[in-house]
Amino acid sequence: MKVILRKNYDKLGKVGEVVEVKDGFARNFLIPRQIAYQATKGNILSFEEEKKQILKREAKELEAAQKLAAELEKISITIPVKVGEEDKIFGSVTNQMIADSLKEKGYEVDKRKIEIAEPIKALGIYSVNIKLHPSVSATVKTWVVRE
Structure with a gap:
């Protein structure tokens, strides 16, 4: 058909x-x-x-996604997590945690659009990719710090 x-x-x-x-x-x-x-x-x-x-x-x-991507590239978010000995995180940083941090900053992003290359299981600075549109994506600097 x-x-x-x-x-x-x-x-x-x-x-x-x-x-x-x-x-x-x-x-x-x-x-x-x-x-x-x-x-x-x-x-x-x-x-x-x-x-x-x-x-x-x-x-x-597309225009809205490009505008949002430009704004997201400028910001960085901080995610406080509980850690054990030797600064190991209990669990890992999830897409939902990143979406909630962005929401606190005033940016509404669906957690399914957030792409984490490999699980975040340690303190540090990470680059998280957000796919806003099939042809537009943004990178957000994410600081994972001790709670």
Whole structure:
């Protein structure tokens, strides 16, 4: 079945592309979740107007993400943690802890967008990557200190 993608979808394509997928995948997954339309002549014509609106919305989201990334690059956050002997942390610093520290500074960032390369299990200074948009990411300096 041919479908028109309404949203960017990994491994399928980008907005507006007409792709061939299996019937069951289209009927049971893509169409009910409004990720795609069935590619009929009427849907192709009506999608052109919707595509303009989608592109405008994505441009605004990209601009907002770039603005937020510029602000996040300038700040650093401090996360106090409990430590044992030899300055070993009990557990590790989580995405939620980083999101809460950013929220205290006035930046609302979803914890799922925070990417920690390797678990933070010691005191020190770390660079944490935040993926704000598929093409925009920011690096926040994170200080892990003794509570």
